[in-house]
Amino acid sequence: MIRLSFLALLLCFACQNSAPTEEPSADSLTEVISAEDSLLIARLTKDFTPENHFDMMNEVFGASDYQVQTIGILVYDGVNDLDVIGSRYVLGQTMGAVTQLIATEPGNVRTVMGVEIVPDAVIDSVDQLDILVIPGGFQGTIEAAYDEALHDWIRQIDQQTTFTAAVCTGGWILGATGLLEGKRATTNWYRAEEMLEKFGATFTDERFTRDGKYWTSAGVTAGMDMSLAIMEELWGERYAQAVMLDMEYDPAPPIEGGTPDKTGAVVYQMMKGMYDMGVQPLMDSLENVPNS
Structure with missing residues (x-):
C-alpha cells in the first residue's frame, strides 16, 4: 500500500479513538478557498473513513498524466x-x-x-x-x-x-x-x-x-x-x-550558509582544499588507467 494512503488510514483510526483536535481555520490558510473546496474540506473533516479514503484522496489529488510504476x-x-x-x-x-x-x-x-x-x-x-x-x-x-x-x-x-x-x-x-x-x-x-x-x-x-x-x-x-x-x-x-507536510519539510537553518556565496571565505577555502585532496589524486589515477 502506498505511503500516503497508509498514513491516511492511520489518521482515520486515530481520529475515531481520540478526542477531536482543533482544525486550522480558514483564516489561517494563505489560499482563497473555493466553494467546491469548502465542501470538500467539510466532507474530509466529517466523513473521511477507512472505507472511503481512497475515493477521497482521488478527489483531492486527481489523476496523474504519467504512468510511473x-x-x-x-x-x-x-x-x-x-x-x-x-x-x-x-x-x-x-x-x-x-x-x-x-x-x-x-x-x-x-x-x-x-x-x-x-x-x-x-x-x-x-x-x-x-x-x-x-x-x-x-x-x-x-x-x-x-x-x-x-x-x-x-x-x-x-x-x-x-x-x-x-x-x-x-x-x-x-x-x-x-x-x-x-x-x-x-x-x-x-x-x-x-x-x-x-x-x-x-x-x-x-x-x-x-x-x-x-x-x-x-x-x-x-x-x-x-x-x-x-x-x-x-x-x-x-x-x-x-x-511535504508528512515530512514537515520547511527548512529554516540556524545560520546562513550552504552555498559558496553564503559561506565565509576561510570556511570555503578549507572545504575546497579538503575536497581537492580527496578528489584530484583519484581522478588523476583513473585518467591514467587505459581503457580495458
Whole structure:
C-alpha cells in the first residue's frame, strides 16, 4: 500500500479513538478557498473513513498524466547517505509505483558515512525503469564516473525512462554517460561548472534544473527539492504538499550558509582544499588507467 494512503488510514483510526483536535481555520490558510473546496474540506473533516479514503484522496489529488510504476535509485559503495534517503523518502510516496534501491554489484552497500544499505536489486537484474535516480557521494562517485559498464547500463535504462535524474555529484556519473551533452544541468558546488562543461552540459547554478526528461540537483539536500518537483510534475501541487507536510519539510537553518556565496571565505577555502585532496589524486589515477 502506498505511503500516503497508509498514513491516511492511520489518521482515520486515530481520529475515531481520540478526542477531536482543533482544525486550522480558514483564516489561517494563505489560499482563497473555493466553494467546491469548502465542501470538500467539510466532507474530509466529517466523513473521511477507512472505507472511503481512497475515493477521497482521488478527489483531492486527481489523476496523474504519467504512468510511473517503477522507480530505481542507484546505490554503490561510497554513495552519500542523504542523496539516497532523501530521494527515496520523497519518491517512495509516488502513488502506484514500486521504488527500489539498485546496487552496482551483489551484496550490501556501505555509504560514505559508513551506513550499511541492503539493496533491493542489482543492475544486472533490472532492464527497465520509469524513473532512474543517480545519487552522488565522494570517492565512490568518482570511480563510478569512470565505470563504463555502469554507463552502458544507465544508457540502456535511459532509453525507456520517463525521467532520468541525478543528485549532487551523481551528475558527474550521468554526465560521463554522455546523456547530459547539450543539456542544462546543475550539480554539487565543487568544480561544478568545470565538470559539467567537461561533459558538454551548461551549468545553471540552480537548486535543481530540468531539461526535458533530465533532472539534476545541486548538493545533497537539493535532491529532496528536486524529488518534490518531480512529485509535483507527476501528481500536482496538492500531492507534493501532502508529502511535504508528512515530512514537515520547511527548512529554516540556524545560520546562513550552504552555498559558496553564503559561506565565509576561510570556511570555503578549507572545504575546497579538503575536497581537492580527496578528489584530484583519484581522478588523476583513473585518467591514467587505459581503457580495458
